[in-house]
Amino acid sequence: MQHNWKTIIEPFKIKSVEPLGITTREDRLRVLEAAHYNLFNIKAEKVLIDLLTDSGTGAMSAAQWGGIMTGDESYAGARSYYNFEREIKGLTGFDEVIPVHQGRAAEKILFGVIGGKGKYIISNSHFDTTRANVEYSGAQAMDFPAKGALDFDKPAPFKGNADIAAMEKFIREKGAKNIPLCVMTVTNNSLGGQPVSMENLKGVQALCLKYGIPLFLDCARFAENAYFIKLREKGYAQRPVREIAEKMFELADGAWMSAKKDALVNMGGFLAMNNKDWSAKARQMLILTEGFSTYGGLAGRDLEAIAIGLREVLDENYLHYRIRSAAYLGEGLLKHGVPIINPPGGHGVYVNARKFLPHIGPGQFPAQSLACALYLEGGIRGVEIGSLMFGRRDAGGNFLPAAMELVRLAMPRRVYTQSHIDYVIEVFGWLAKNKKGIKGLQVMEAPAILPHFSAKLKPVK
Ligand SMILES: *Cc1c(COP(=O)(O)O)cnc(C)c1O
Numbered sequence: 001m002q003h004n005w006k007t008i009i010e011p012f013k014i015k016s017v018e019p020l021g022i023t024t025r026e027d028r029l030r031v032l033e034a035a036h037y038n039l040f041n042i043k044a045e046k047v048l049i050d051l052l053t054d055s056g057t058g059a060m061s062a063a064q065w066g067g068i069m070t071g072d073e074s075y076a077g078a079r080s081y082y083n084f085e086r087e088i089k090g091l092t093g094f095d096e097v098i099p100v101h102q103g104r105a106a107e108k109i110l111f112g113v114i115g116g117k118g119k120y121i122i123s124n125s126h127f128d129t130t131r132a133n134v135e136y137s138g139a140q141a142m143d144f145p146a147k148g149a150l151d152f153d154k155p156a157p158f159k160g161n162a163d164i165a166a167m168e169k170f171i172r173e174k175g176a177k178n179i180p181l182c183v184m185t186v187t188n189n190s191l192g193g194q195p196v197s198m199e200n201l202k203g204v205q206a207l208c209l210k211y212g213i214p215l216f217l218d219c220a221r222f223a224e225n226a227y228f229i230k231l232r233e234k235g236y237a238q239r240p241v242r243e244i245a246e247k248m249f250e251l252a253d254g255a256w257m258s259a260k261k262d263a264l265v266n267m268g269g270f271l272a273m274n275n276k277d278w279s280a281k282a283r284q285m286l287i288l289t290e291g292f293s294t295y296g297g298l299a300g301r302d303l304e305a306i307a308i309g310l311r312e313v314l315d316e317n318y319l320h321y322r323i324r325s326a327a328y329l330g331e332g333l334l335k336h337g338v339p340i341i342n343p344p345g346g347h348g349v350y351v352n353a354r355k356f357l358p359h360i361g362p363g364q365f366p367a368q369s370l371a372c373a374l375y376l377e378g379g380i381r382g383v384e385i386g387s388l389m390f391g392r393r394d395a396g397g398n399f400l401p402a403a404m405e406l407v408r409l410a411m412p413r414r415v416y417t418q419s420h421i422d423y424v425i426e427v428f429g430w431l432a433k434n435k436k437g438i439k440g441l442q443v444m445e446a447p448a449i450l451p452h453f454s455a456k457l458k459p460v461k
Pocket residue numbers: 055102103104105127129130185186189218220258259260261269
């Protein structure tokens with residue numbers, strides 16, 4: 001007889017531990033004041049549960065640590081490079097595999113090769129480093145999210161999809177020859193870590209074939225996306241996730257990845273494609289800025305750990321736990337009446353602070369205020385995605401309210417257990433009851449570029 005136990009457990013046991021930063025509320029008030037209400041200025045050791053990002057914050061497995069010890073540090077032609085290349089070729093089917101030190105390095109190199117003034121890159125949504133690198137090359141980054149993606153309250157299975165009709169209209173307007181690339185971000189990070197369906201990927205592929213535009217995946221969370229397809233899309237429930245992932249890559253002409261996400265490592269990435277002309281140019285740039293073509297800014301041991309991580313991430317027990325823990329956090333918050341982007345994404349939960357704190361006006365940084373309250377009361381660190389991060393200002397330098405005020409709670413991979421998440425839910429329960437006490441913030445000083453990293457704020461009177 002096969003039991004069907006309901007409790008979902010972490011599918012690993014713990015071999016190595018690290019203490020959490022345990023502080024009192026008094027300590028945290030001092031820390032917060034000294035950091036000028038900017039959570040990027042807080043020492044990590046003063047944080048209890050760190051949900052700032054899921055990028056490079058995961059725990060490696062015993063097998064990966066074993067790979068670290070056997071990594072080959074030869075400058076050229078290291079064995080670890082060939083293990084890395086074989087794993088990526090096997091998964092993606094792309095012949096040209098270029099290692100880079102993280103995702104944005106792949107973006108810098110790729111758009112250096114194919115971008116430039118007068119060009120447009122089209123996407124379901126560009127991640128912020130992608131957009132910055134497209135624009136740095138002189139090209140323009142155009143987003144075509146599916147209708148309904150911005151309706152946070154209304155759940156839908158594939159809110160990461162692209163609006164294909166809008167894409168086609170744009171291609172006709174601007175001319176396909178001015179569009180060197182279409183990129184599908186899986187999962188769609190900028191819009192809540194929401195997945196893209198296989199049907200939508202096929203539709204985008206057909207559109208790209210029709211107009212002769214190459215299609216790449218920005219595949220930082222390809223495994224989470226593939227698992228969502230298995231869970232939610234008709235016809236995939238019985239298919240192995242690895243097969244679904246391979247199918248996703250089959251629809252594309254190339255991909256780049258921040259290995260700090262679904263390769264389960266702390267640093268690394270790759271750029272892969274079939275186009276030999278582009279890859280030759282990319283390797284020239286790689287040697288100029290990252291390193292020789294068989295290490296690309298990484299140590300041999302990093303390449304080894306990535307190769308192992310890319311296999312481990314497709315373990316369905318792991319993915320079940322992974323997707324379930326974000327959903328569990330989301331459900332817990334909804335029970336306390338905390339509004340979130342619904343359904344929860346693959347790598348975390350996004351709290352709608354504007355809706356949660358209606359008493360804090362649009363000019364008083366509701367999302368940053370909530371993020372600070374979460375730290376003060378519970379020692380939990382999330383990140384504001386709102387007026388401070390977007391940083392748009394009027395002629396007088398005053399911040400303009402952004403279209404959304406979110407606090408992202410990103411979940412590091414294999415780091416926290418269910419009791420940690422229960423604690424986060426409990427803190428939110430308290431905040432929900434006492435939210436009237438949360439005060440808005442005002443900016444005292446902020447630099448012109450990327451203000452959220454170093455702005456200084458204080459509570460309004
Ligand atoms: C993290 C990320 C990047 C950038 O990668 P880094 O490793 O942080 O440079 C690009 N695209 C997506 C979708 C990401 O999540």
